[in-house]
Amino acid sequence: MKISTKKLQWLMFGWFFLFPFLPVPGYWITIGNYIGLYSIVTLGLVLLTGIGGLTSFGQAAFVGLGAYTTGYLSISLGLSPWLGLLAGLVVSALAAGLIGSVTVRLSGHFLPLATIAWGLSLFYLFGTLEFLGKYDGLSGIPPLSLFGIDLSAPRVMYGMIWLCLGGCLWLVLNLLNSRPGRAIRALAKGKTMPEAMGINTAQYKILIFVLAALMASLSGWLYAHLQRSVSATPFGLHMGIEYLFMAVVGGVGHVWGAILGAVMMTGLKSQLQDLLPLLLGSTGNFEIVVFGVLIVLLLLWAPDGLWPRIAAVWARINPPEPEVVAPAIAPDGYGDMSRRAKPAGGSLILEISEARKQFGGLVAVKDMTFEIHAGEIVGLIGPNGAGKSTMFNLVTGVLPASSGEIRFLGERIDQLGARRIVKMGIGRSFQHVHLVPQLSVLENVAMGAHLRGRSSPLSAALRMDRHEEAQLLFLAAEQIRRVGLGDYMHTPAGSLALGQQRILEIARALCTDPVLLLLDEPAAGLRLKEKEALADLIRQLKDEGMSVLLVEHDMDFVMGLTDRLVVMEFGSKIAEGLPTEIQNNEAVLAAYLGGIE
Numbered sequence: 001m002k003i004s005t006k007k008l009q010w011l012m013f014g015w016f017f018l019f020p021f022l023p024v025p026g027y028w029i030t031i032g033n034y035i036g037l038y039s040i041v042t043l044g045l046v047l048l049t050g051i052g053g054l055t056s057f058g059q060a061a062f063v064g065l066g067a068y069t070t071g072y073l074s075i076s077l078g079l080s081p082w083l084g085l086l087a088g089l090v091v092s093a094l095a096a097g098l099i100g101s102v103t104v105r106l107s108g109h110f111l112p113l114a115t116i117a118w119g120l121s122l123f124y125l126f127g128t129l130e131f132l133g134k135y136d137g138l139s140g141i142p143p144l145s146l147f148g149i150d151l152s153a154p155r156v157m158y159g160m161i162w163l164c165l166g167g168c169l170w171l172v173l174n175l176l177n178s179r180p181g182r183a184i185r186a187l188a189k190g191k192t193m194p195e196a197m198g199i200n201t202a203q204y205k206i207l208i209f210v211l212a213a214l215m216a217s218l219s220g221w222l223y224a225h226l227q228r229s230v231s232a233t234p235f236g237l238h239m240g241i242e243y244l245f246m247a248v249v250g251g252v253g254h255v256w257g258a259i260l261g262a263v264m265m266t267g268l269k270s271q272l273q274d275l276l277p278l279l280l281g282s283t284g285n286f287e288i289v290v291f292g293v294l295i296v297l298l299l300l301w302a303p304d305g306l307w308p309r310i311a312a313v314w315a316r317i318n319p320p321e322p323e324v325v326a327p328a329i330a331p332d333g334y335g336d337m338s339r340r341a342k343p344a345g346g347s348l349i350l351e352i353s354e355a356r357k358q359f360g361g362l363v364a365v366k367d368m369t370f371e372i373h374a375g376e377i378v379g380l381i382g383p384n385g386a387g388k389s390t391m392f393n394l395v396t397g398v399l400p401a402s403s404g405e406i407r408f409l410g411e412r413i414d415q416l417g418a419r420r421i422v423k424m425g426i427g428r429s430f431q432h433v434h435l436v437p438q439l440s441v442l443e444n445v446a447m448g449a450h451l452r453g454r455s456s457p458l459s460a461a462l463r464m465d466r467h468e469e470a471q472l473l474f475l476a477a478e479q480i481r482r483v484g485l486g487d488y489m490h491t492p493a494g495s496l497a498l499g500q501q502r503i504l505e506i507a508r509a510l511c512t513d514p515v516l517l518l519l520d521e522p523a524a525g526l527r528l529k530e531k532e533a534l535a536d537l538i539r540q541l542k543d544e545g546m547s548v549l550l551v552e553h554d555m556d557f558v559m560g561l562t563d564r565l566v567v568m569e570f571g572s573k574i575a576e577g578l579p580t581e582i583q584n585n586e587a588v589l590a591a592y593l594g595g596i597e
């Protein structure tokens with residue numbers, strides 16, 4: 001009987017629960033408890049750093065917030081530890097929301113530096129506040145009990161910790177395989193692509209920041225009632241760095257890697273602590289040095305962490321089945337999904353008048369004026385650096401116009417952001433493809449359906465979004481078949497040829513249900529047959545009432561496909577007309593050939 005990889009992972013996780021029933025020394029149980037506690041924090045880091053792309057060195061501070069909140073409330077106010085848990089989660093969520101809303105705006109190395117800054121601030125705060133016992137901390141924290149049953153025994157706490165870890169794993173895995181999960185996975189690709197799909201990147205960044213803090217806080221709560229005392233030391237920067245190391249060693253982009261990293265780091269460290277003094281005959285902090293060397297060697301061997309290595313070997317033995325699959329037939333209510341009414345053929349869709357974009361002294365788009373009507377295919381051409389992509393960016397809201405007006409269906413859009421514009425009905429593809437390479441074609445295309453669903457992260461984590469999810473996946477699968485990529489539905493997008501990746505982007509844009517489709521060099525990298533298929537697809541879209549604006553360097557492709565051409569040079573429009581007229585236009589020939597004899 002073939003067992004699915006997913007079931008196998010949970011089955012192996014289940015084995016950890018047998019551990020306390022084995023006749024193992026208490027020390028091992030203690031190690032198991034710490035692995036569980038660390039895994040919960042590391043899981044949050046995988047979500048935040050590995051998947052969301054936000055590096056944080058400050059997670060230990062949130063562990064401290066959870067631990068100190070429950071410690072203080074249970075000792076000073078005599079409240080139940082369960083209220084302490086609730087309070088810890090609320091305090092951590094508020095702190096993370098506040099810190100996150102400031103921090104996540106930072107980019108590059110400023111973000112990790114900021115996490116170091118607030119991690120240190122919270123650490124010193126714990127150590128200096130009188131009511132938290134300064135650096136001595138709080139002791140005498142009561143043990144956990146449930147319905148009068150004492151949970152203080154380490155083996156019982158082990159069960160409690162691993163149950164909490166199992167719950168977090170289940171919630172995170174559910175969340176990631178959903179509409180909000182795809183939005184989270186898109187974050188690591190920068191802002192432009194997700195926002196063009198209607199994803200509010202700032203909101204989702206704060207969400208993962210809060211979720212990671214909640215998991216850290218839960219770990220802190222368990223820690224406080226396991227240790228029965230808290231002091232600032234375990235919540236310092238060194239621990240923040242260790243959590244990050246655990247995530248990196250396990251595989252920072254992989255949920256199950258969180259446990260593997262915690263097992264490896266904790267297990268290895270404790271073994272080295274025991275073995276090295278015996279081998280070297282003296283005590284000292286040698287394990288830190290050896291440990292560091294081993295970690296460096298390990299990362300040289302497996303730069304993406306251990307989990308992907310193991311998964312790759314396993315995949316060879318037992319090829320994995322796709323995790324995300326679209327339903328074979330349309331789910332109930334699929335036909336009722338709202339679809340935008342296409343404007344009457346020939347009516348004015350896009351009106352660009354005197355649009356200008358200046359980058360300092362450089363005028364990239366100089367007072368451009370042209371129109372697009374419903375059901376028209378318009379080509380925007382010009383030599384390299386003419387300003388075509390900048391013009392595209394003005395229409396799609398990636399850049400605001402410096403002056404002039406752009407109207408879509410009568411409404412001004414020149415100062416609106418990309419999210420607002422895609423919502424109004426302008427879909428786009430990119431000159432340099434923006435995909436999440438490790439996700440399947442289906443999952444990448446489904447990102448375009450973000451605005452077609454409403455499921456919240458909570459409903460997704462609890463799997464209450466399954467009906468809507470089936471609809472979105474069915475919609476994505478339809479678009480994939482429509483563009484001719486049906487055979488690659490479950491292939492990782494990163495392993496497609498470049499030309500196919502461009503076609504994938506068109507399917508993703510179609511999921512946004514556009515009235516106007518903007519395609520940036522869609523034929524680049526395609527073979528002749530693929531170009532013909534693409535041209536057929538674009539004509540079919542036109543027949544369905546869609547309008548298309550495309551930037552393209554392949555003149556044969558453009559001339560045979562477009563109804564009208566707009567030619568740019570040095571930011572200005574130098575010609576406009578039918579393809580046959582443009583072919584013989586002297587200004588155009590001069591622009592392309594650098595002058596005609």
Ligand SMILES: Nc1ncnc2c1ncn2[C@@H]1O[C@H](COP(=O)(O)OP(=O)(O)OP(=O)(O)O)[C@@H](O)[C@H]1O
Nearest residue numbers: 359362363364382383384385386387388389390391
């Ligand atoms: N963000 C920016 N900051 C400064 N200058 C920019 C920026 N984006 C584009 N430019 C400049 O604006 C001009 C037009 O660039 P743009 O990329 O729009 O041209 P293009 O016609 O799309 O070229 P290509 O066909 O090579 O893609 C170029 O001189 C470019 O260097």
